[in-house]
Ligand code: CDP
């Protein structure tokens with residue numbers, strides 16, 4: 001296969017690299033060989049090690065330190081250990097380190113437990129939603145998602161069990177990172193002994209310093225900059241835009257393997273579906289590999305994998321083989337894989353967005369920012385010079401925005417605002433936002449909360465609002481649990497809440513033809529739609545299965561189903577605490593669907609003659625996702641609600657259930673009256 005689309009004079013697989021852009025960074029001469037070293041000497045070889053004493057001194061002297069350093073220099077794995085070794089976890093105190101992503105929290109905790117020499121969950125542990133591998137008594141270093149630490153402020157407003165908190169990957173500006181920074185600033189006024197470390201991969205640290213600086217007290221905050229080890233990375237662009245970057249990514253990886261020297265390949269795509277498709281494209285090419293070339297070992301990296309599968313990407317490639325890791329944005333900064341020499345960057349990323357006019361939230365695939373593109377390229381130059389292939393023309397790079405806006409400014413704030421109110425922050429204007437959300441978004445959130453009966457006329461939380469804030473669920477799903485009392489279907493709604501909290505329930509087992517898996521899946525199909533289909537699958541699993549063999553023959557993921565069982569158990573405890581009955585709807589699907597509308601009332605859509613749908617609010621054109629049981633069928637009533645919306649080239653909706661339009665009015669009517677006020 002020849003790739004003639006590379007711009008002459010820039011780098012392409014097989015072409016000589018006679019013109020290239022270098023990614024910024026300090027260049028150091030020699031590459032250390034890590035793998036055969038003891039853990040201790042590996043730790044001492046990390047760039048952060050030289051700064052150990054300075055860091056510990058600053059933590060002692062300043063309340064807030066902002067640490068900036070190249071990805072891979074050791075911030076996440078080493079800093080909490082330094083604090084631990086210096087005694088910050090004495091007297092039963094805990095050191096927390098937050099991550100915006102679940103996968104990062106689990107994989108880093110696993111690594112650090114090995115470095116410390118402890119069983120995961122003992123001295124070193126992690127906590128992510130619905131999964132706690134830590135011990136209140138014994139865990140001294142706790143990795144957790146930022147959402148989990150924020151949630152902890154609801155029960156322990158001063159976060160009193162922590163002596164030091166590291167807010168990691170702060171440059172990502174995830175919604176809970178921002179909220180935590182705001183809350184921690186408040187906490188530190190009441191508890192100045194608490195140390196805060198804000199760590200960031202990029203150099204936008206001054207904004208954080210400004211935020212924490214106090215003109216009356218110069219010892220409030222400081223910046224510590226860690227020089228990074230960084231080799232030059234040559235950047236190549238496509239000459240023409242590609243219509244299919246997934247396919248292109250597979251081809252470019254393939255050509256790198258045939259034509260370039262040793263070194264692993266890291267490919268950035270936007271999500272699981274693209275990753276799977278890229279793996280398929282590669283597997284079609286693999287039988288054609290010439291004898292002389294390395295054997296290519298394709299590996300996926302995304303949040304839907306089991307911990308073991310995730311850890312496989314860190315294993316060194318055997319002699320004569322080359323890893324190609326096909327990853328989501330997770331490998332951009334939160335996890336570091338040694339041995340990457342080639343980066344293939346699709347130039348896209350999947351982010352959450354919200355349109356305040358239609359009150360519709362969605363997942364959108366958008367071009368990356370310049371900051372992201374540079375960060376991704378940098379992953380090729382950690383231990384030796386590398387090459388980054390951007391799958392778009394150079395002119396596109398020049399048109400990219402500088403950085404992705406903080407989540408707070410672009411997502412649905414209904415759930416976070418409910419939680420802020422539950423923390424007693426009623427006046428949202430007075431909260432010290434790092435970046436404030438747009439007023440229209442705040443207004444939509446407040447309207448939604450009022451329509452759902454969670455805040456009263458005075459803007460304060462109602463009793464239900466307080467309880468919903470405690471549930472580890474989005475407001476809409478939590479509301480369904482509460483409304484199930486009225487519709488007498490608690491048993492089933494509980495299952496649906498658990499099943500919509502997991503992803504990738506249905507799978508195509510290895511070696512099985514797709515069509516057969518499709519047939520198996522149809523056995524669970526409920527006429528009414530996907531929510532009831534998920535319910536059927538769950539009930540069959542608990543009744544007959546609970547084994548991996550049974551799951552395999554029914555095209556279900558055993559791991560995901562088991563997780564759903566565990567989540568359901570945890571949610572059941574909330575229902576019991578709030579005295580919500582676990583009635584069964586006894587097969588009355590109407591009651592159940594009515595209850596679903598109480599959670600999804602904002603996500604209504606109407607069927608059109610051309611097979612597409614229009615959203616109730618905003619009249620947006622929606623396509624049914626091919627995995628839906630309603631993909632090929634018109635709903636009898638012509639109306640549906642949906643769980644989520646995703647925007648790529650077109651807008652698709654997933655997990656869809658047929659409803660009666662009147663049911664929307666129960667909620668929608670109230671909703672629109674409020675809107676007109
Ligand atoms: O947080 P930062 O990007 O500064 O670096 P880190 O995540 O602490 O990683 C430091 C080093 O640990 C990396 O360069 C990897 O070599 C190594 N590491 C690893 O081998 N396996 C892991 N699961 C995590 C890190």
Ligand code: MG
Pocket residue numbers: 072075076077168333334335
């Ligand atoms: Mg890190």
